[in-house]
Amino acid sequence: xxxxLSNRPLARDIHxxxxxxxGIAAVALPGxxxxxxxxxxxxxxxxxxxxxxxxxxxxxLVVMTVGTSTRKVVSVPEGGNLFALAGPLGIPSEIRxxxxxxxxxxxxxxxxxxxxxxxxxxAGNRVIVIQGARHKDLxxxxxxxxxxxxxxxxxxxxxxTGAKGLVTxxxxxxxxxxxxxxxxxVWAIGPSPMMRACAEITRPFSVKTLVSLxxxxxxxxxxxxxxxxxxGGKVRFxxxxxxxxxxxxxxxxxxxxxxxxxxxxxQCSLERYVxxxxx
Amino acid sequence: MPExxxxxxxxxxxxxxxxxxxxxxxxxxxxCLQCKKPTCVPGCPVSVDIPGFIRLLLExxxxxxxxxxxxxxxxxxxxxxxxxxxVQCEVACILTRKGPPVAIGHLERYAADTAARLETxxxxxxxxxxxxxIAVVGSGPAGLTCAGDLAKLGYAVTVFEAFHQPGGVLVYxxxxxxxxxxxxxxxxxxxxxxxxxxxxxxxxxxxxxxxDLLGPKGFDAAFVGVGAGLxxxxxxxxxxxxxxxxxxxxxxxxxxxxxxxxxxxDTPIIRGESxxxxxxxxxxxxxxxxxxxxxxxxxxxxxxxxxxELPARAEExxxxxxxxxxxxxxxxxxxxxxxxxxxVREVVCQEMQLGEPDASGRRRPTPIPGSxxxxxxxxxxxxxxxxxxxxxxxxxPGLNVxxxxxxxxxxxxxxxxxRVWAGGDIVTGSATVILAMGAGRKAAQDIHEFLSKSDxxxxxxxx
Numbered sequence: 001x002x003x004x005l006s007n008r009p010l011a012r013d014i015h016x017x018x019x020x021x022x023g024i025a026a027v028a029l030p031g032x033x034x035x036x037x038x039x040x041x042x043x044x045x046x047x048x049x050x051x052x053x054x055x056x057x058x059x060x061l062v063v064m065t066v067g068t069s070t071r072k073v074v075s076v077p078e079g080g081n082l083f084a085l086a087g088p089l090g091i092p093s094e095i096r097x098x099x100x101x102x103x104x105x106x107x108x109x110x111x112x113x114x115x116x117x118x119x120x121x122x123a124g125n126r127v128i129v130i131q132g133a134r135h136k137d138l139x140x141x142x143x144x145x146x147x148x149x150x151x152x153x154x155x156x157x158x159x160x161t162g163a164k165g166l167v168t169x170x171x172x173x174x175x176x177x178x179x180x181x182x183x184x185x186v187w188a189i190g191p192s193p194m195m196r197a198c199a200e201i202t203r204p205f206s207v208k209t210l211v212s213l214x215x216x217x218x219x220x221x222x223x224x225x226x227x228x229x230x231x232g233g234k235v236r237f238x239x240x241x242x243x244x245x246x247x248x249x250x251x252x253x254x255x256x257x258x259x260x261x262x263x264x265x266x267q268c269s270l271e272r273y274v275x276x277x278x279x
Numbered sequence: 280m281p282e283x284x285x286x287x288x289x290x291x292x293x294x295x296x297x298x299x300x301x302x303x304x305x306x307x308x309x310x311c312l313q314c315k316k317p318t319c320v321p322g323c324p325v326s327v328d329i330p331g332f333i334r335l336l337l338e339x340x341x342x343x344x345x346x347x348x349x350x351x352x353x354x355x356x357x358x359x360x361x362x363x364x365x366v367q368c369e370v371a372c373i374l375t376r377k378g379p380p381v382a383i384g385h386l387e388r389y390a391a392d393t394a395a396r397l398e399t400x401x402x403x404x405x406x407x408x409x410x411x412x413i414a415v416v417g418s419g420p421a422g423l424t425c426a427g428d429l430a431k432l433g434y435a436v437t438v439f440e441a442f443h444q445p446g447g448v449l450v451y452x453x454x455x456x457x458x459x460x461x462x463x464x465x466x467x468x469x470x471x472x473x474x475x476x477x478x479x480x481x482x483x484x485x486x487x488x489x490x491d492l493l494g495p496k497g498f499d500a501a502f503v504g505v506g507a508g509l510x511x512x513x514x515x516x517x518x519x520x521x522x523x524x525x526x527x528x529x530x531x532x533x534x535x536x537x538x539x540x541x542x543x544x545d546t547p548i549i550r551g552e553s554x555x556x557x558x559x560x561x562x563x564x565x566x567x568x569x570x571x572x573x574x575x576x577x578x579x580x581x582x583x584x585x586x587x588e589l590p591a592r593a594e595e596x597x598x599x600x601x602x603x604x605x606x607x608x609x610x611x612x613x614x615x616x617x618x619x620x621x622x623v624r625e626v627v628c629q630e631m632q633l634g635e636p637d638a639s640g641r642r643r644p645t646p647i648p649g650s651x652x653x654x655x656x657x658x659x660x661x662x663x664x665x666x667x668x669x670x671x672x673x674x675x676p677g678l679n680v681x682x683x684x685x686x687x688x689x690x691x692x693x694x695x696x697x698r699v700w701a702g703g704d705i706v707t708g709s710a711t712v713i714l715a716m717g718a719g720r721k722a723a724q725d726i727h728e729f730l731s732k733s734d735x736x737x738x739x740x741x742x
Contacts, residue, residue: 225524
């Protein structure tokens with residue numbers, strides 16, 4: 001059981017939870033995730049560790065409500081408990097002196113991008129963060145991303161704040177104009193179509209692009225294969241070989257089709273959940 | 280042994296055997312000849328005093344019978360259900376010269392279940408602590424046995440379990456209808472009564488390393504019983520189509536996450552109508568029988584050798600067949616085909632013929648060139664076996680493994696790393712519950728001997 005110390009909304013459908021997990025907080029690194037269960041009948045779902053405090057012994061998790069399980073997690077009140085939390089899982093991000101790096105944070109992707117950007121900046125890199133969302137109500141942690149980067153570019157699809165457009169536009173510009181010099185590495189984290197699009201932008205420029213895949217998972221420790229993806233023609237488990245993979249090598253078609261396998265059950269579960277909590 | 284009728288039980292998750300009545304127990308127990316030199320006992324991996332407990336059953340003393348079994352086998356209710364007695368104790372029973380052996384497994388089950396029912400959980404006096412601490416990694420049968428034995432000797436034992444429930448393969452692998460989870464909880468609660476601490480959601484190799492435990496966290500010794508959890512694949516086209524599961528995933532969803540009660544439990548599972556299970560072991564039978572219970576109209580087991588080579592227990596194969604699982608033998612998949620949504624629709628196989636025996640002693644299957652058999656399907660379960668997962672070993676310097684990542688350990692479980700013992704599937708590859716328990720027991724004895732000597736040196740007996 002892990003106590004929820006704080007639970008606050010960050011943006012529409014997005015919550016920030018600070019959870020007690022001293023063992024995990026002591027060893028967490030950027031790129032790590034945990035597997036959480038909201039209650040005893042819940043699913044095991046992966047959540048990125050967006051921030052951690054080894055002194056206080058806490059993890060910060062940012063959750064976007066999509067279905068039953070994410071709704072259950074964000075419904076745990078302050079002082080309440082998550083039924084289970086295990087980790088840290090995954091291979092942490094490679095943090096070293098690259099030179100100039102670009103991190104694209106799409107929507108809720110701002111949360112996993114934050115610790116990576118911060119660590120890269122601390123390692124002496126010139127860190128350019130492109131943060132985007134459909135509308136300003138869906139943006140959060142802009143201040144954090146600003147402080148974690150050397151340059152922070154904000155865009156919204158509808159132009160409600162920042163420049164109008166998609167995250168791919170500033171990325172394209174940076175690569176074409178070389179206004180920031182050569183880009184050593186790109187991270188793109190956010191909705192899967194966005195990650196794929198960013199990888200396609202960087203491909204002709206041969207810039208290494210890492211994406212963070214949010215496959216379905218069950219155990220999270222590599223014993224079931226449910227999270228498997230095809231990367232460069234090889235089968236990889238997102239939980240132990242990822243979650244970051246080379247965006248140019250991912251078989252996106254296979255990834256997308258595997259994500260949809262439980263669509264009907266997800267609908268059924270959500271309908272039932274909503275009916276039960278809103279009598 | 281009275282059983283649920285096949286058609287009925289294929290629709291529920293209750294146990295198949297209904298249990299012995301007292302009359303049946305007395306009748307079966309009286310068949311035992313109480314041999315002076317019993318042939319059954321050496322067949323048991325932990326040398327349970329079989330004639331001894333049977334005599335107590337004949338004397339209508341099931342509680343004492345269970346106590347006697349527990350001197351060497353701390354999970355009798357589990358073993359009475361899942362041990363392959365037909366190749367261990369029962370096959371060696373002297374009565375087999377003329378007919379069926381004494382039904383030792385069923386009698387063990389009766390003793391354990393009856394004792395549990397009659398006894399109120401008495402607070403056993405906890406042994407005095409000797410001040411030493413043991414870390415047990417993994418709460419499967421090997422770890423639980425090692426923990427229990429050491430707790431009885433006064434050690435403060437902490438079991439680290441990666442999952443949110445203890446039991447290992449007993450809870451995620453073996454289905455409810457073969458091993459009710461309540462029985463596992465009952466056996467585990469006896470351990471916690473002894474003072475064993477179980478830390479759930481604690482992944483040694485991630486949350487802590489083994490060196491953390493033996494160093495700053497102050498444990499005097501460690502036992503590694505993490506099992507063989509890495510699933511094997513065929514590496515053929517289409518293996519990652521939607522609807523193709525490893526048996527590990529299918530059973531973990533069904534058993535550990537109770538997906539058979541979706542949507543009451545949140546984890547979903549695909550309920551195929553025409554299911555293909557690839558494999559022939561106990562896990563394949565478990566997967567096939569679970570698919571039936573989840574509403575499949577047709578469940579086909581595809582195995583590349585013939586009936587005689589099926590590795591599953593005869594009892595499991597028999598139960599599966601009675602329930603309606605179709606056996607398709609001498610076929611091997613070469614490809615999975617899917618539809619426009621990326622969901623599996625067909626298994627394409629080659630027919631096989633058996634050639635010369637291979638390293639395992641079984642006749643090697645070779646494809647018949649040009650042959651082709653196809654099976655329409657909407658759910659495929661790959662039950663090809665498992666191997667060692669490197670999660671713990673890769674993060675533990677000095678812990679030698681063989682080329683398949685299994686931990687190298689001696690007779691009593693000593694590894695290359697000082698104060699680290701290992702046992703169960705992580706050493707032997709996937710085997711049985713009782714063998715894992717035997718390894719946990721041997722390691723506990725050796726841990727106690729080593730820690731009792733102040734000048735003990737770390738020598739590994741040859742494996």
